[in-house]
Each structure stands twice: as structure tokens, then as C-alpha cells.
Amino acid sequence: MTSTIGTDLEFASALVRMSHLVQRVFADVSREHDTTPQQAQLLCLLIGGPVGMTELSRLVNLEKSSLTGLVDRVERRGLVARVRDSSDRRTCRVALTPQGERLAVDLHDEISGRLDTLAEALPDGDGERLAAIITRLLAQE
Amino acid sequence: MTSTIGTDLEFASALVRMSHLVQRVFADVSREHDTTPQQAQLLCLLIGGPVGMTELSRLVNLEKSSLTGLVDRVERRGLVARVRDSSDRRTCRVALTPQGERLAVDLHDEISGRLDTLAEALPDGDGERLAAIITRLLAQE
DNA sequence: CAAATTAGTTGGTAGTACGAACCATCGTCA
DNA sequence: TGACGATGGTTCGTACTACCAACTAATTTG
Numbered sequence: 001m002t003s004t005i006g007t008d009l010e011f012a013s014a015l016v017r018m019s020h021l022v023q024r025v026f027a028d029v030s031r032e033h034d035t036t037p038q039q040a041q042l043l044c045l046l047i048g049g050p051v052g053m054t055e056l057s058r059l060v061n062l063e064k065s066s067l068t069g070l071v072d073r074v075e076r077r078g079l080v081a082r083v084r085d086s087s088d089r090r091t092c093r094v095a096l097t098p099q100g101e102r103l104a105v106d107l108h109d110e111i112s113g114r115l116d117t118l119a120e121a122l123p124d125g126d127g128e129r130l131a132a133i134i135t136r137l138l139a140q141e
Numbered sequence: 142m143t144s145t146i147g148t149d150l151e152f153a154s155a156l157v158r159m160s161h162l163v164q165r166v167f168a169d170v171s172r173e174h175d176t177t178p179q180q181a182q183l184l185c186l187l188i189g190g191p192v193g194m195t196e197l198s199r200l201v202n203l204e205k206s207s208l209t210g211l212v213d214r215v216e217r218r219g220l221v222a223r224v225r226d227s228s229d230r231r232t233c234r235v236a237l238t239p240q241g242e243r244l245a246v247d248l249h250d251e252i253s254g255r256l257d258t259l260a261e262a263l264p265d266g267d268g269e270r271l272a273a274i275i276t277r278l279l280a281q282e
Numbered sequence: 283c284a285a286a287t288t289a290g291t292t293g294g295t296a297g298t299a300c301g302a303a304c305c306a307t308c309g310t311c312a
Numbered sequence: 313t314g315a316c317g318a319t320g321g322t323t324c325g326t327a328c329t330a331c332c333a334a335c336t337a338a339t340t341t342g
Contacts, residue, residue: 011260011268012253014275019163021279022156024202036299036328053290061165066330068291073328090289090338112153119152121281126274127152133263133271134155138162140262177297177330194321207299209322214297231307231320 022115029110033103039074043096043104044111050083050093079103163256170251174244180215184237184245185252191224191234220244 009017023037030040038060045051045059057067071094074080079100082092096104119127150158164178171181179201186192186200198208212235215221220241223233237245260268 009272009276009279010253011272012256014272014279015159015163015256016252017279018156018275019160020202022160023164027202038329054288061161061168062329063331064290065292065332069329072291088289088339092290111157112151115153115156118278118281122274122277126277129270130274130278131150131152131155133267133274134159135150136263136267137259137271138150138155138158140259179298195319203298204300205321206301206323210298213322229308229320233321 025111025114029107029114032110033107035077035103035107038070039079040107040111042070042074043079043100044108046080046094046096046100047104047108050095052091052093056094074100166252166255170248170255173251174248176218176244176248179211180220181248181252183211183215184220184241185249187221187235187237187241188245188249191236193232193234197235215241 026037026040030037033040035043041060042056045056051059053064053067053071056071057064060067062070071080071082075082078097080094081097083095085091085093119130122130167178167181171178174181176184182201183197186197192200194205194208194212197212198205201208203211212221212223216223219238221235222238224236226232226234260271263271
């Protein structure tokens with residue numbers, strides 16, 4: 001069928017291994033920047049702008065109580081700050097500090113870079129095709 | 142430059158979100174079977190047969206010392222056993238117990254099932270195409 | 283205004299992960 | 313044969329991750 005040396009992985013298996021690969025890139029890059037994958041993920045999510053705790057916990061798929069600790073640790077490192085909102089005094093939006101912003105962008109660029117490098121080695125058009133299919137896949141959510 | 146036509150995600154972004162999706166499936170299914178994603182991953186890896194600690198640590202991308210603890214916990218639950226080898230008394234191969242085997246297969250089937258379900262909703266041939274591209278991607282390792 | 287809801291934190295417990303130091307065994311080679 | 317380096321795993325100490333139940337404070341609703 002397809003001209004790979006062996007046989008193609010089954011669909012589920014392919015997805016799992018791919019995920020494993022992405023996780024490893026995350027782990028490697030995080031470590032090189034002296035942080036953890038979880039903290040890196042958090043920082044990258046905040047690049048788009050401050051986010052509230054509840055919304056954040058949905059984005060990273062964590063219980064709110066788990067998130068509190070994660071944000072605590074990242075805040076202790078001076079990478080984010082809890083910004084209180086005057087309109088609703090319960091909420092606090094988590095925002096990157098300048099230092100956190102730099103780190104977040106570095107992490108994001110490095111991770112994207114490594115993944116894109118993988119795409120470059122693919123046959124022409126495969127990268128776009130892959131992204132397109134995944135986009136359709138995620139649309140089912 | 143990379144003209145992501147319409148709403149297609151960029152390559153790296155697509156991979157990261159895909160990974161996130163897989164992780165969530167793993168987390169959900171693991172929880173439903175009263176275990177953790179890490180332990181589930183370990184169990185599934187052992188379906189093919191017993192594996193030594195060093196080889197295992199390579200497969201799950203963990204330090205050997207971390208793996209010792211993980212195997213300890215899974216062994217305490219009676220799901221695996223450390224089988225000592227007579228030819229080399231240093232090594233121990235980690236093997237599934239009957240109970241562990243059942244759980245491992247259940248986890249594997251359920252996870253594969255959910256991921257395959259996603260594929261079914263895709264346009265014809267997209268699933269195979271995705272698996273094929275990922276297979277090529279992983280071949281670069 | 284009281285009751286129900288929402289946003290986030292606290293405290294307790296178990297699990298995850300690392301590095302450095304360590305023990306035992308194996309293979310080698312002098 | 314016996315010292316020695318390499319290999320396979322474990323132990324220890326530390327920090328982080330993650331959950332649940334219970335909680336406080338502020339908001340919304342009846």
C-alpha cells in the first residue's frame with residue numbers, strides 16, 4: 001500500500017506513539033529551560049493573554065485544586081502573577097510577568113521548531129495533510 | 142509564510158493538541174479502571190511479554206530510579222511481578238500477573254476503541270492516511 | 283435579604299520524577 | 313585467580329503533580 005519499509009501502524013497505535021513523541025519534546029525542552037513540562041504548558045497557554053483559574057483548569061484538564069499548586073510554584077519563580085479583577089472580586093486572572101513572557105516564548109518557539117523540523121523531513125505536502133486531518137479530528141470535540 | 146488555509150492548525154500546534162487529546166483519553170480510561178495513566182502505560186507495554194527494567198525505562202522514557210518506584214506500586218497492587226532470571230542474577234524481568242494481564246488488555250482495548258472511534262468519523266481514507274504519515278514521522282527517530 | 287452558585291484556596295494523601303550514591307553481579311584481562 | 317570496570321537495579325532525599333473533601337469569600341437569584 002503505502003511505501004513504508006514495514007507496515008503502517010494501526011490508527012490508535014500511531015496516535016499513542018505520536019503523543020509519546022510530543023511529550024518527549026516537551027520534556028526535553030522544558031528541562032533545558034529549567035522547568036517542568038506542566039509549568040511549560042501553563043506558560044505557553046498564557047501567551048495569548050491572562051486567563052482565569054477556572055478557564056485554565058479546563059484548558060489543561062486539571063482539577064482547580066491541582067492548578068492552584070501549579071500556579072503557586074510558577075508564581076514563586078516570578079514567571080506569572082495573579083491579577084485581581086475589580087469587577088468580580090472572586091476571580092483572579094493569571095498573567096505572565098515580563099520574565100515569564102520571555103521564557104514562554106522561548107519554550108514555545110523551541111518546541112514548535114523541533115516539531116516543525118520533523119515535518120520538513122516528510123514527503124511534500126504530508127505536513128499540511130497531517131495538520132488538516134488532525135484539525136478535522138479535533139473538530140469532533 | 143506557511144499559509145494555513147482556512148482554519149487548519151499549524152503543524153506543531155496540531156501535534157500538540159493531538160497529544161493533549163490522547164493524554165486525556167489515557168487519563169479518562171485509566172481513572173475508570175482505578176489506576177493512573179503512568180501505570181496504565183506500563184501495563185500496556187507489558188502485554189507483549191516480560192521486559193527488563195533498563196529496557197523498560199527506555200520505552201517509557203523514565204530514569205531507572207523513577208521506574209523502580211512505578212513498578213513497586215504496580216507490583217504492590219498485584220498486577221505485575223518481578224521475575225528473576227537465572228542466567229544473569231542482576232536482571233529482573235517485569236511480567237504481568239493474570240490479573241494484570243486482564244487489566245492491561247481492558248485498558249488497551251478501551252483506549253484503542255476510543256481513538257478508533259475518532260477515526261471513524263473522518264472522511265474516507267483519512268484514518269489510514271494519518272496513520273501512514275505518522276508512521277513516516279516516527280521512522281525518523 | 284436568604285439561599286444557591288461560582289471562584290478559588292487549604293489540607294491531607296498518594297503518586298510521579300529526578301540525581302547521587304549505592305550494592306551485587308558479570309565480564310575481562312593481567 | 314583476583315582486581316577492575318561495566319552493567320542492572322535499588323535506596324534516599326527532594327521537589328513536583330494530582331486528587332478529593334471541605335472551606336471562605338463574593339456574586340447571583342428567588
